Amino acid sequence: MTHPAQPKASHFINGAYVEDTSGTAIPVIYAATGEQIARVHAATPEIVEQALASGKAAQQAWAAMTGTERGRVLRRAADIMRDRNHDLSVLETYDTGKPLQETLVADATSGADALEYFGGLAASLSGEHIQLGEDWVYTIREALGLCVGIGAWNYPTQIACWKGAPALACGNTMVFKPSEATPLCALKVAEILHEAGLPAGVFNVVQGLGDVGAALVTDPRVNKVSLTGSASTGKKVYAAAAAGMKHVTMELGGKSPLIIFDDADIDNAVGGAINGNFYSSGQVCSNGTRVFVQKGIKEKFLARLAERVGTAVIGDPLDEATSFGPMVNEAQMNIVLGYIEKGKSEGARLICGGARCDMPGWYLQPTVFADVTDDMTIAREEIFGPVMSVLEFDSEDEVVARANDTEFGLSAGVFTKDFTRAHRVIGQLEAGSCFINSYNDAPVEAPFGGVKASGVGRENSKEALKHFSQVKSVYVRMGDVEAAF
Ligand code: NAD
Numbered sequence: 387m388t389h390p391a392q393p394k395a396s397h398f399i400n401g402a403y404v405e406d407t408s409g410t411a412i413p414v415i416y417a418a419t420g421e422q423i424a425r426v427h428a429a430t431p432e433i434v435e436q437a438l439a440s441g442k443a444a445q446q447a448w449a450a451m452t453g454t455e456r457g458r459v460l461r462r463a464a465d466i467m468r469d470r471n472h473d474l475s476v477l478e479t480y481d482t483g484k485p486l487q488e489t490l491v492a493d494a495t496s497g498a499d500a501l502e503y504f505g506g507l508a509a510s511l512s513g514e515h516i517q518l519g520e521d522w523v524y525t526i527r528e529a530l531g532l533c534v535g536i537g538a539w540n541y542p543t544q545i546a547c548w549k550g551a552p553a554l555a556c557g558n559t560m561v562f563k564p565s566e567a568t569p570l571c572a573l574k575v576a577e578i579l580h581e582a583g584l585p586a587g588v589f590n591v592v593q594g595l596g597d598v599g600a601a602l603v604t605d606p607r608v609n610k611v612s613l614t615g616s617a618s619t620g621k622k623v624y625a626a627a628a629a630g631m632k633h634v635t636m637e638l639g640g641k642s643p644l645i646i647f648d649d650a651d652i653d654n655a656v657g658g659a660i661n662g663n664f665y666s667s668g669q670v671c672s673n674g675t676r677v678f679v680q681k682g683i684k685e686k687f688l689a690r691l692a693e694r695v696g697t698a699v700i701g702d703p704l705d706e707a708t709s710f711g712p713m714v715n716e717a718q719m720n721i722v723l724g725y726i727e728k729g730k731s732e733g734a735r736l737i738c739g740g741a742r743c744d745m746p747g748w749y750l751q752p753t754v755f756a757d758v759t760d761d762m763t764i765a766r767e768e769i770f771g772p773v774m775s776v777l778e779f780d781s782e783d784e785v786v787a788r789a790n791d792t793e794f795g796l797s798a799g800v801f802t803k804d805f806t807r808a809h810r811v812i813g814q815l816e817a818g819s820c821f822i823n824s825y826n827d828a829p830v831e832a833p834f835g836g837v838k839a840s841g842v843g844r845e846n847s848k849e850a851l852k853h854f855s856q857v858k859s860v861y862v863r864m865g866d867v868e869a870a871f
Contacts, residue, residue, distance in 0.1 A: 389423040391416075391480040391570055396426035396593045397433055398576035400440035401586025406433050412566050412593060417483025417712040418703050418747040424480075426569045428594040434601050437590040441532045441559040442607045444587030449529045449557030453509035460505030460551055462582035467498040467575075474543065474574060476704065481542050481568040483748070484666050485703040485711040496830070497547030497575065500846070503830040507851060508555035513858075520865065526858045529557030530633055531609035533854065534602040536623070537572065538614045539565035539714050540669040546572040548830075549612045549635075550579070550589055552850035558610070561590045561602055565615075567714055569593045603627055610854065613637065614671075616768070617794070617839045624842070635843035635853050637671065637835060639768040640796030642817060643789035644674030644825060645779075648682040650801035654823060655679075656691050658801055659774060662825035664698065664752045667711055668772035669718070671840075672797035674825055676758075676765055677776045678785050684778050688756055691776075692738045695752050700743060712748040713771060719748040722771030729755045729764040729773065739772070760788055768794070782811060790816045795838035799825045818844070 391414065395403035409427035416423045429437070448456065467474065474494035479486050484493075513525035535549035542564055553560045564572040576591045592598060596619070603611050603626045610633035613623045620638040627634045644662050646655045662674035679687050703711040713719040719742070726740055739753030750772055758765050758775040765775050779785040789798065798817035800808050808822045818836040821827065828834055828846070835844040843853045 391477060392424040393426065393570055393573045396569075397429060397437065398573050398591040399433070399437045400590065401580050403573075404433065404436065406430050409433065409594070412569060414481070414570060415715060416480055417714055420716070420747055424570065426593045428566070429592040429598050431601070433592055434598060437561045437592045438532070438602070438605055438607055440587035441561045441590055444585055445529070445532055445557075445559040448554070448559055448585055448588050451557075453511050453555070456555060456557065457505040457508030459579070459583045460501045460508065460554060463579045463584070464498040464501035464505060466578045466582055467494050467501065470578075471495060474571070477574060478543055478571055479703050481570040482539065482714055483703055483712040485708040487706050487709055488666060490706070493541060493543045493571075496541075496544045496828075499830045500544075500547040500551040504551035504555040504850070507848065511556060511851065511855065521861065521863050523859055523861050526860070527556075527855045528858055530854060530856055531558060532607050533558045533560045533610040533612065534608050535560050535562040536599045536602070536611070536613045536615065537562065537564045538671070539567035540666055540671070542568040542571035543575060545614050546575040546591075548845050550575065552845075553612070553854045554584075554588060556851060556854040558854055559588045561592060563592055563594060563599050563602060566593070566595045599623070600626065604630065606630060608632060610634065620841065633853070635835070635845065636841040637845060638796070638839065638841040639770070640671055640673070640794045640836060640840050641676060641766065641768050641792050642672060642674045642794070642797040642799070643676045643678055643815070644799040645678045645785050645789060645801070645811065646680065646683070646687065647800070647802035647804070647807065648680040649803045650683070651803070652683065652687060652690055655801040656687065656694055658799060658821070658823070658825035659691060660694060662799065663774040664695070664710060664772050665826065667713055667750065669714060669770055670826065672819055672826055672828070674797065674799050675769065675773070675775060676789070677774055678779045678789060679776055681778055681780055684756075684776070688737055688754070688776060691754060695738050695754060698752055700749060700751075710752060710772075713750055714748070716748050718771065719750060722750055722769055722773060725764055725767070725769045725771070725773055726753055729758070729762065729775070732762045732764070734758045734762060734764060734775070737776070760791060766792070782807065786811060786814045790814075793839040794836070796836035796840035797821070797826075
């Protein structure tokens, strides 16, 4: 019997599901059991061509609609998404392995927020009028054209919406390629958008690995590329886009610092560290994986942390009581196990976890290392799994310098009751998305993105509209033209 997660077809192009079984088969393995639950096929060059051609053909008419009309479609899609939140959350769980306890509140709901927010802003896009004596300049905020979105595997619904909603609000069309590890959810986003009245060709989904992504990025019809992925993929995609002088948004990896001063509320700080390391089994780009704890409270912090991590409910992701699920796939589990071994061999002190769970599926124990030093591999490289490194510090100046000593700059957090210090420290941290006495909140109203190797551009908020549009300026002369001859 066909599993309910099996999509109708692999791709969604020009308003309809499209299949081409000659593309390489991509199995969808449910991370909680290791069983294959669905299969899609990578896009062939013909499928890529169909998607790009339909996105290109639909763009001008979509941009010619008023912002109010475009926004209405997005807001209708948001409503449908909320109505179907339960089914979409179950699908997200099948796609990623993340527990339903999370997917019910963080995926389709976050996607719907983006569709609603950018739907609401679509009608507000406008230029300005600049008076120059009797002459004047006016500006028009225009769509970029055809955009490509490429997703990572941790938030397949959210990433499709975070890219699609602002792109479409501005009058662009999009070809979206989900991660080959989680191909299912973006198809549902496309289906719902079309049910809400989106014209055919405005949002297309094609499956595939990096080669399909590369074919999309290098096509001359594409005006903008928005990638969520690792820093190494980001460098390749940014370079390929630059060769065609295309706009980019790069949402890449991180090794973010979470700084806990000795006056912090310990339970809130432990809660922030748990949210910033173990949500989605640690597969979150903005995670605060270098937890700097001031010397005076370090052992108290570690004791409370170990106690609370011990209460994680590890098990069937479809059981709403489960609070900690498996890794997305076996390969990622093995990468993380490799880092855990490095942590042990380089001399970090294991506080809890440190092994695979004795059960089917790709489950790892939530793992905490203490006595981590700045030069250890686990403190330098993005692990993308449930491995927290706790580092000790003495002074504010010292911790700011150490926190910034990384190639990345996605997020940073500070826990302290001293608000002057909180703002002073945040002001010095090299990161794009920061938190005071909290960690990893990502409302659509707040700009999201990184500095340094963590990326270029911003998603969400009004900033995202700037990254999916361009300004045309028009000089209007009221009098005669003076010319030299
Ligand atoms: P990845 O870089 O391996 O893949 C990302 C996407 O890029 C996939 O869809 C992949 O098929 C595609 N791709 C690979 N090579 C390509 C190429 N040459 N041209 C075009 N496309 C190509 O990342 P991943 O393993 O899927 O995801 C994990 C990474 O994503 C982590 O580093 C994480 O930090 C990052 N991430 C960042 C954010 C953010 O918003 N900053 C959010 C989630 C994940």
